[in-house]
Amino acid sequence: MSIIYLLLTISVIVALVFFIAFIISVKKGQYDDTYTPSIRMLFEDELIKGGDATTTEGRTDQPTTKKEQLS
Amino acid sequence: METCFHCGDNCNNDTIIHQDKFFCCNGCKTVFTLLYENDLSYYYDLALTPGITPETIEGKFDFLKNETIVAKLLDFDEQGTQIVTLLIPAIHCSSCIWVLENLNKLNPSIKTSQVSFPKKTVHITFNSADLSLNSLVSLLCRLGYEPSISLEDYSTTKKTIDKSLIYKLGVAGFAFGNIMFLSFPEYFESNEFWLEQYKHVFRWLMFSFAVPAVFYSASDYFTSAIKGLRSKVLTIDVPIAIGISVLFLRSFIEIAFDLGSGFLDSLAGLIFFLLLGKLFQQKTYSFLSFERDYKSYFPIAVTRIKKASRTTPSPLINEEQVQIHEIKKGDRILIRNRELIPTDGILVSGSALIDYSFVTGEAKPVSKSPGDKLYAGGKQQAATIEIEVLKSVEQSYLTQLWNNDVFKKSSQSTFQSLTDAISKRFTIGILTIAFVACLFWLAYDSSKALNVLTAVLIVACPCAIALAAPFTLGNLLRVFGINQFYVKDAKIIEKMAHINTVVFDKTGTLTSNSQNVVTYEGIELTNDEKVLLISTIRASNHPLSRALYDILKKNDIKTLDGFQEDLGQGIVGTINNQQIKVGSYSFVETGTQKLSSPTFSEKVNRTTVHISANNKYKGCYVFYNEYREGVKEVFDQLSKNKQIVILSGDNDGEEATLKKLLPNDSTLLFDQKPEDKLNYIKELQRQGQNVMMIGDGLNDSGALAQSNVGIVISENVNVFSPACDGILAANQFKNLMALLTLSKQGIRIIKYAFVFSIFYNIIGLGFAITGNLEPIVAAILMPLSSISIVVFTTMCTFIAGRKLTNKTKFER
Numbered sequence: 001m002s003i004i005y006l007l008l009t010i011s012v013i014v015a016l017v018f019f020i021a022f023i024i025s026v027k028k029g030q031y032d033d034t035y036t037p038s039i040r041m042l043f044e045d046e047l048i049k050g051g052d053a054t055t056t057e058g059r060t061d062q063p064t065t066k067k068e069q070l071s
Numbered sequence: 072m073e074t075c076f077h078c079g080d081n082c083n084n085d086t087i088i089h090q091d092k093f094f095c096c097n098g099c100k101t102v103f104t105l106l107y108e109n110d111l112s113y114y115y116d117l118a119l120t121p122g123i124t125p126e127t128i129e130g131k132f133d134f135l136k137n138e139t140i141v142a143k144l145l146d147f148d149e150q151g152t153q154i155v156t157l158l159i160p161a162i163h164c165s166s167c168i169w170v171l172e173n174l175n176k177l178n179p180s181i182k183t184s185q186v187s188f189p190k191k192t193v194h195i196t197f198n199s200a201d202l203s204l205n206s207l208v209s210l211l212c213r214l215g216y217e218p219s220i221s222l223e224d225y226s227t228t229k230k231t232i233d234k235s236l237i238y239k240l241g242v243a244g245f246a247f248g249n250i251m252f253l254s255f256p257e258y259f260e261s262n263e264f265w266l267e268q269y270k271h272v273f274r275w276l277m278f279s280f281a282v283p284a285v286f287y288s289a290s291d292y293f294t295s296a297i298k299g300l301r302s303k304v305l306t307i308d309v310p311i312a313i314g315i316s317v318l319f320l321r322s323f324i325e326i327a328f329d330l331g332s333g334f335l336d337s338l339a340g341l342i343f344f345l346l347l348g349k350l351f352q353q354k355t356y357s358f359l360s361f362e363r364d365y366k367s368y369f370p371i372a373v374t375r376i377k378k379a380s381r382t383t384p385s386p387l388i389n390e391e392q393v394q395i396h397e398i399k400k401g402d403r404i405l406i407r408n409r410e411l412i413p414t415d416g417i418l419v420s421g422s423a424l425i426d427y428s429f430v431t432g433e434a435k436p437v438s439k440s441p442g443d444k445l446y447a448g449g450k451q452q453a454a455t456i457e458i459e460v461l462k463s464v465e466q467s468y469l470t471q472l473w474n475n476d477v478f479k480k481s482s483q484s485t486f487q488s489l490t491d492a493i494s495k496r497f498t499i500g501i502l503t504i505a506f507v508a509c510l511f512w513l514a515y516d517s518s519k520a521l522n523v524l525t526a527v528l529i530v531a532c533p534c535a536i537a538l539a540a541p542f543t544l545g546n547l548l549r550v551f552g553i554n555q556f557y558v559k560d561a562k563i564i565e566k567m568a569h570i571n572t573v574v575f576d577k578t579g580t581l582t583s584n585s586q587n588v589v590t591y592e593g594i595e596l597t598n599d600e601k602v603l604l605i606s607t608i609r610a611s612n613h614p615l616s617r618a619l620y621d622i623l624k625k626n627d628i629k630t631l632d633g634f635q636e637d638l639g640q641g642i643v644g645t646i647n648n649q650q651i652k653v654g655s656y657s658f659v660e661t662g663t664q665k666l667s668s669p670t671f672s673e674k675v676n677r678t679t680v681h682i683s684a685n686n687k688y689k690g691c692y693v694f695y696n697e698y699r700e701g702v703k704e705v706f707d708q709l710s711k712n713k714q715i716v717i718l719s720g721d722n723d724g725e726e727a728t729l730k731k732l733l734p735n736d737s738t739l740l741f742d743q744k745p746e747d748k749l750n751y752i753k754e755l756q757r758q759g760q761n762v763m764m765i766g767d768g769l770n771d772s773g774a775l776a777q778s779n780v781g782i783v784i785s786e787n788v789n790v791f792s793p794a795c796d797g798i799l800a801a802n803q804f805k806n807l808m809a810l811l812t813l814s815k816q817g818i819r820i821i822k823y824a825f826v827f828s829i830f831y832n833i834i835g836l837g838f839a840i841t842g843n844l845e846p847i848v849a850a851i852l853m854p855l856s857s858i859s860i861v862v863f864t865t866m867c868t869f870i871a872g873r874k875l876t877n878k879t880k881f882e883r
Contacts, residue, residue, distance in 0.1 A: 001265050008276065012249075019245050026237055036188040039165045040172070044113070 077103050078215075079120030098125045102215055106170070109177050114170045121166035123215035130407060132212070132220075134372030134392040135205040144204070144220065146194075152182070153199040157218040159211065160358075160790065162191045171216065178202060178210060191358040221367045221791070236353065239288040240346045246284035247339040250277045251850075257332040258847050274326045274333065281335045285319050289342050307494035310501060310533040311345065317528040334529060337849040341534055344857040352541035352561050356552070359788065361559040361795055365448070365470060365769060368429075368791045369395060369413055374405040376457070395464050402460045406451045408612070414447045414460055415467040421456030424613065425449035429768040431744070432720020434578045434696070435678055436614055448769060452614050488565050489821055490540040494533065501531040508840045519842040526844040530835035535828030535856045539821050543864040547817045550872030555800035556810055557788065563796045566780050567814040569761045573709055574752060574774070576766035577719035577729070580784050582696040583801065589622050593682070593690010600684045602629055603651045607644025610634050615680055616642070616653070619692060641681075652683045656691070659683040696725055701805025703732050708808035710734040714760070718743045718751060720770050749773035765807075769793055809875050820867040824860050831856040 025031070073082045075095035082095040090107075094100040102122055106114050114121060134140055147154035161167070168186045171193045175181045180202035184195040197207060211218055253273050256266055289312075296312035299305065315338065322333025360367070375398065377389035390405065395413045398404065403419065406412055412425070423439040430448035439445060445458060447467040464470065509524040544561035551558055558564060575581055596604065606629050608616040613636075633645040641654015652659045659681040678694040709715055715737040717729060723741040730739070740751070748764075752774050755762050764771065764778035767785065772793040775781030783792040786801045799807070835852050838844045 001268070004269055005272070008272065012276070015245070015249060019241070022241050022245075023238070026234055026241070031234065031237055033187045033189060036168060036186055039168055039188065042165070043117075043169055 075099050075120065075122075076115070077120065077122035078124050079122075080124070096124060098215075101125070102213070105177070105213065111170060111173060111176060114166045117166040117169055118164040121164050123161045125213055125215040125217070130374075131410075132205060132208050133374065134370070134394075135203075135208060137372060137392040137394075140372055140392070140394060141204050148199065151198060151200045152196060153204065154194065154196045155204060155207075156192050156194045157208075157211070157220070158190075158192050159216045159218050160191055160787075161216050162186065162188065162193075167216070170214065174210070177214075178207075181207070189357045220371060221369065236346065236350055239291075240343070240350055243284050243288040243339065243343040243346050246280040246288075247336075247343040249280050250336050250339045253277045253280075254332065254336045254846070254850075258850075270332070271326075271329075277333070277335045278323070278326055281319070281322070281338055284339050284342050285315060288346060289315050292345070304491070305495040305498050306491045307533065307537050310494060310498045310531070311537055313498075313528060314531070314533055315341065317525050321525045321529070332846055334846050334849050336846070337529070337853050340850070340854050340857075341532075344854070345534055345537055348538040348541040348545075348861075351545040352548075356557050359557055359798060361798070363791060363794055364772070368411070368448070368769065368793075369464070370411055371395065373398065373410075373413055374407075376403040376405065378403075398460050398463060400460055400462060404458050404460060405455055406458060407455045408451060408453065410451055412445055412447055412449050412451065412458065413467075414464045415462045416445055416458040416460045418443050418445055419457040419459050422453050423451060423456050424453040426452050426614070428578055430770055432576065432578050432768060432770045434582070434721050453612055488540065488562060489818060490536065493536060493825055497531075497533065497536060501527065504531075504836065504840075512842070522844075523840060523842050526839035526842070527836060530839045530844060530849060530852065531832055532828070532835065532853050532856050534853065535831060535860045536825060538857055538860050539824035539828065539864055542861050543817050543821050543824065543868055546865055546868035547813065547872070550813070550868065550875065551810065553872075554806065554810070554875060555788070555803045556797060556806075557799075558797040559795075563780055564814045564817055566761070566796075567763070567811055568818045570713065570763040570780060570811065572714040572716065572755055572760040572762045574716040574718055574748075574755075574762060574764045574778065576748075576764075576768070576771050576774075577717055577725065578696075578721050579767040580765055580771075581698055581702055581717070581729075583699050583786075588695040588697050589619065589692050590695070591690060591692050593688075596682065596684065596689060599649065600651060600689070603631075603644060603646050603649055603684070604653065604682065606631050606646065607634065607642055607651055607653060610644065611636055611642045611653075613642075615678070615694070618694065619680060650685055653680060656681045660688060696728075698728075698732070699801065699804050705805060705807050706733055706737075710737070714738075716740075716751075716755075718748045718774070720744065720748075720768075745770045745773050749777050752777045765799075767792070806875065813871060813875055816871045817868065820864055820871070823867070824864050827863060828856060828860060831859075 073086055073093040074080065075082055076092040077094055077099035080095045082093050085096065087094045087097060087100050089100050089103070092103070094103065099122060102125060106112055135144075142148065145153050145155050159167075159171070162171070168188060171186050172184055174184045174195065180198040182196045182198065184193055186193050195207065208218055253276055256273060257270065292308045292312045292315065295306065295308040299309055318334050318338040318341070322335050322338065325331040325333045372392045372394050374390050375393045377391050398414060404413075404416070418439050418441050420441055423443070423445060424436045425439060425445060426436040427433050427446070427449045429450070430446070436452050444461070447464070447470070505524050505527040508527055509520050512520040512523050541561070544564050547564050548558055548561060551564075601623075605620065605623055608620050609628060610631065611617075629646055631644045631646055633643070635643045637643075637654070637658060641652060641658035643650065643652050645651075656679070660683070679691045680694070681691040682689045706715060710733075715733060717733070717737065717739045719725075719739075719741050720743050721741060726739060726741065733739070740747075743751070748771060752762050752764060756777075756779070762778040763780040763782065764774045765782045765784060766775055767783055771783075775783065775793060775795045780797070781795040782797045782799050783795040784799050784801050784804060785792050788798055788800055792798055799810075831852065835844075835849075835856075838848055838852075
């Protein structure tokens with residue numbers, strides 16, 4: 001049963017990884033505005049100009065990351 | 072009646088039809104065309120009539136040509152890229168978010184833009200080589216999204232958002248979850264061999280999770296408890312701190328000496344729920360500011376006339392945009408229509424028609440001639456004027472108001488919230504029970520004495536008491552917010568429940584600035600005369616002319632043959648030798664045949680516009696203050712158990728009307744200067760009254776700060792309002808009594824929650840005193856009590872709030 005030492009260690013490490021991810025996300029400002037992303041994700045994707053209405057082009061996430069780099 | 076496709080307003084006579092859609096004005100149609108041609112018509116799919124009519128005054132953002140000002144406004148300026156964060160109060164729906172985040176389609180020099188809806192800001196990154204800040208702002212204005220740039224944005228350093236509570240909550244939640252998990256084996260009491268072998272590992276692991284929870288997440292409670300004890304005040308943080316430390320110490324000792332498994336799961340759970348309550352209570356309205364002073368009312372820059380220097384001998388006037396801090400005595404500045412006068416000065420040239428209503432409360436604009444002194448804070452209503460500055464901005468009359476002691480005094484910390492009042496008794500009670508029980512057991516069976524002492528201190532859950540108020544008040548804050556009453560923080564709600572006197576300002580608070588009621592007294596005008604009248608007043612910029620024009624029916628407008636404006640006095644218009652004079656009585660009367668003695672009296676202070684046609688006096692239009700909807704009902708409801716006082720900066724012209732609306736024992740005072748209002752409230756408070764002040768202008772700021780609860784009524788909550796405790800939207804004024812009642816109900820709900828929590832405490836104490844407090848019992852009781860209190864208060868506030876929301880929904 002000494003395997004329990006290994007199991008405990010692994011589970012604690014996994015938990016810590018998620019905890020660190022949480023800290024990083026708060027630092028990056030993801031919790032500053034919790035309302036606007038909920039509206040933003042409901043916007044429709046852009047349509048390719050001239051194409052039929054069924055084809056869509058996904059909106060890129062560049063704006064957010066670019067902002068992160070510069071600020 | 073068609074409604075505008077863009078902004079939703081009614082299209083009056085000037086409907087514009089474009090692409091099979093109706094627009095109320097050219098501005099709306101222009102925005103539509105702009106969006107349509109850039110493939111942005113999705114704007115209209117997201118929300119119904121999301122648009123805003125663009126309304127910018129020429130030259131309003133000229134100060135953005137000044138490099139130093141721009142440098143202070145930008146967040147980032149490097150290598151041809153600039154980043155700016157602009158406050159746009161007009162953001163109100165998802166279409167706004169969408170179009171503002173797609174600005175790059177309108178102008179490719181804009182790289183990215185991101186909206187923060189709660190703060191109503193947009194964060195724009197753009198190529199500064201191709202696009203200046205000035206052009207960016209004009210693009211936004213053309214769309215109808217005019218940014219608001221005031222002196223306050225300019226001077227404050229970037230505020231870092233306080234995220235510490237989120238971090239602490241994260242640590243506490245992390246610890247709570249993991250400790251609960253690790254303590255599972257211990258719950259199932261069995262003499263399992265492997266359990267005995269490894270229990271130390273589990274226990275010390277739990278302990279290591281608990282350490283950051285106690286020393287980081289709960290640190291606020293310890294510091295606050297120590298502060299409270301030092302000033303000899305027993306706040307709710309004291310029993311919480313005691314509970315946490317006893318829990319921690321006892322668990323440590325039990326684990327170290329193998330006496331038991333400790334109560335670490337209850338400890339982590341306690342900290343987690345307490346912090347959750349704190350977060351819940353922290354609801355803030357980031358797009359509003361309750362701390363505004365004159366700085367957010369003032370512009371950043373003014374147009375200054377450059378003195379002709381020796382190197383520029385030409386007589387052309389050179390204008391420059393300067394920051395208002397740089398204005399010195401002797402400078403000449405230009406103030407345009409609807410611009411604010413930033414500092415005391417003397418009128419040099421131009422016709423001044425100054426609206427001081429926000430500063431002194433006087434509703435009627437005053438006209439001044441060259442040589443007259445003008446004070447800071449007034450808004451110019453006529454055309455451009457030139458002023459010679461007498462004092463710098465900081466020294467003018469207006470800013471002296473902020474030197475009054477009432478602004479320096481820190482917020483009244485003498486108010487003891489209900490939670491603190493209860494916690495005092497609670498702490499003393501618990502400590503007494505703990506020691507008595509301990510002594511009892513010392514005599515009876517001393518092995519259990521310490522056990523019982525700590526058990527009592529652990530189980531006496533102050534968390535139920537600590538959670539009742541935050542959740543109730545937090546919910547009430549939300550209910551108020553839905554009903555467009557934005558409160559600064561939860562303590563204000565408790566204060567509101569104790570109010571017994573309500574003081575109202577008149578101009579702008581009880582009266583509505585947006586509507587005027589006009590009646591005509593005198594001889595009826597013929598149709599020709601009416602047409603002449605309308606055409607004449609249309610050409611004038613005087614606010615009374617504008618107001619009259621909006622009210623009268625515009626049938627035919629004919630072009631005038633002659634028009635003359637005698638500023639401050641009146642206007643003359645002629646068509647086909649028919650002449651009409653409009654203005655003050657003396658202006659209109661000169662040269663007229665007196666038909667009959669005047670049927671009005673100038674002694675009563677009323678706003679009047681007199682008419683004479685072809686030198687015959689006809690009559691006058693009288694402007695009445697339009698009182699807000701429901702004023703009579705509000706007074707009736709309030710007078711049942713509260714005193715009402717009206718303090719007005721205006722003259723007593725409305726005294727008779729007000730007396731009819733108010734109950735008999737109310738006080739009415741007129742011509743009140745800002746200091747008078749402040750002193751009156753001080754006097755009321757000295758008499759032991761709890762005063763609520765309702766106002767709207769800078770002239771009320773002293774009174775608002777002095778009163779127990781200061782509320783501002785606002786037609787548009789995005790526009791400046793002076794420092795206050797709460798902002799009430801003007802159309803919700805009629806619900807004032809309901810809001811006060813709701814706050815009283817909130818206090819009652821908190822009291823019920825306390826009673827509820829005592830019930831839990833009795834059960835818990837039963838276990839504790841008899842020495843039977845097992846970790847599992849504590850682990851069940853404490854979360855159970857916390858959750859049930861939360862559910863109870865949420866349900867009660869929901870039911871209480873629903874009555875108010877239904878009432879307003881029904882009437883909308």
